Amino acid sequence: MAGRGSEGAPHGQPGGRTAELRERVGEFVRDRVIPYEPVLDAGGPDAVAALGVLQGRAKQEGLWALPLPAHLGGRGLTFGEYAELAEAEGASDHGPAALGSAPLLDVSMLERHAQSGVRDRYLRRLVAGETRTCYAMTEPEVPGTDPFMTGTRAVRQPDGRWAVTGRKWFTSGAAGADLVTVLARTDGQTGDREGLSLLLVPTDSPGFRVVRELPVLGATGQWEIEFDQVGVPADHLVGARGQALAIAGERLQRGRTLRCLRWLGQAQRAFDLMCERAVARGGSRGPLAGHQLVQQQVFDALLALRTTRPMVHEAVALIDAGKDAHIEVGLAKVAAARMLQQVTDAAIQVHGAAGLGPDTALPALFRTGRAARILDGPDELHITAVARRVLRGYGGLSPTRP
Template sequence: MSAFQPECESTELRARVDSFVRTEVIPAEAALDAGGADRAVALRGLRDSARGAGLWALPLPAELGGGGLTFQQYAALAESEGASDHGPAALGSAPLLDVLMLGRYGGARVREEYLGGLVSGELRSCYAMTEPDVPGSAPLLTRTRAEPRPDGGWSVTGRKWFTSGADGADLVTVMARTGGTAGDREGLTLFAVPTGSPGFRVVRELPVFGASGQYEIALDRVLVPADHVLGRGDDALAIAGERLALGRTLRCLRWLGQAQRAFELMCERAATRDGSHGPLAGNQLVQQHVFDALLALRTTRPLVHEAVALIAAGQDARTEVGLAKVAAARMLQQVADSAIQVYGAAGLGPDTALPSLFRGGRAARILDGPDELHITSVARRVLRDHGWAPGSPIRG
């Protein structure tokens, strides 16, 4: 870990989270990755252990049974928790985005029926915005439609994909068009849709480089009560933007933890593995991998925590989140790739977490907005601040 550390009221709490992930979660990854009954049993045991250790749902509201940490306090722990993809689920922080969104914008009925169960782990939720035939970076082109019903409710029809955790979820938040045409900023609404509703189904799993967790879903005239609309009904883009900024930053924190894990594996391999001319650590090309990986980690971490600080302060963090997201995704892919190179053939097989970490790094550059989207958005914002007007005439 670098000398740079975000503020945290309890270094001891951070150490406890780190120890739990390393000694409890990581050894259970094979069972958790297997899915099915093996995953359910392993996850249940980890959650019971997390509750017993006082580490359950640390960033979720205390009045709902969570730990009540602020976002900035949780950010100091999220890197350690995220060293394993299964860390957030095992420690109960996985529903953080949905709990915050439903708590702020859900109606009384939605809050009463779902928030407590999400925090306790008895219920699961997911978020569906991306569609098969529409670029995920263009929500204005959403084709899923919601038609008003005489009783004040809505009938929702459409398809979504790359919906994380849809299989087994009890509630899915769906973005649908309630008015206007494709491309209009107005007429987009978020609905809290119970997955037990007639017409809702999980179409198929969408493995990402062989890993499970993403799904395609379909809604065929699913009836949604009027009190399951989030916000005012016409502010879906604002709610989604708030969620995306927070979600991307959380992912960055977890990617830091995964990259740190890959870095430690690489260094341990270099220090203990002998090549034809002695320890790998004595090879300058191996030293180059170590240096470049450490540089990527140390330069990315402050970018991520700058975004955290701005979000926590309620300030505009679009530029900082864009910078952090691109930097952290690239960093994870780079560090995992270097670690695999140092490991050689062993880094490609099932005996280390490196294939999983590399897969996550590559997917990170597309999920939650591809690199190109963030690069363009940040650059255009900065240039506008310097007087550039898109479409301005060429100066002679």
């Protein structure tokens, strides 16, 4: 199973409390979360109940909300400290929710940019797992890489409230969320580079509707939602009016890097499964581990893991230090997505037909790897953005060129 000290695992990175926590988190995900995956993947009331059991155990074992602020009820790990155990937590898609770190981006955003009344009302409940949030940015028929084309609008009312109208999709966890942060146009016209704002919308507000679930290659958890003149209190504007993209950019850098760390954890899990299969599976010509083509798969997968991991942690270090990390995050995002797909594909190949069926996690891991090349911006977006930044350093492109 993942995280049992295989040759693909990181060596000598964390120390002190982080090393001990990483070991405990890895054991929790392996021994408690992964056995529940079939129920959690299926969704519905049984999944909600199972997640509640896991969250209760995480709290009992002192593993709850490790990267969330201590003054709000978390353990207060820095982003850099949390990065050292995010791989182990992310070996299962359900690890962050089970261990209470899933709202990290929302808590960080609201603590920095929400008004005091909103912080007082929601933050402790978010950290405790009593309130759930989601983040709605992408819209049907609108390129996700072009937020300036956002069609959702928020109109200021005479009493100071906002009326939000529009539709969003591929919103993770929207059906079970109590709050949704919405990117909406508050000023200007569609296509303008200014005038976009973020609003925190309670999902029990009249006019909010979950339209449908959007399975991703068969997996649950993504939703299309609609806002029909949804009233939002004036103090639920997140940050300054018209400053959404600055806040979203800050959030995206951390979010993309967290995804990379979790993809590393899932790739490590696939690598371990592949090696265990190669050693255990035998035939008339001996175990698979003795076949050179299988050894080639192991080598290539290990190389992908070992070369991607330091790239991701370079991005972590820059973000943790408050430095610009656009290039490093773009490189890490593309590399980690490709790596997860490559390693999982190799593991499936070594498993043969068994790798395609329901008896291993490999189909789900492969699905995540394929989706990873589109989530949080497709590969093409990051490739061109990184290349342009690099070329500008050589005087090759104007800073104002899109």
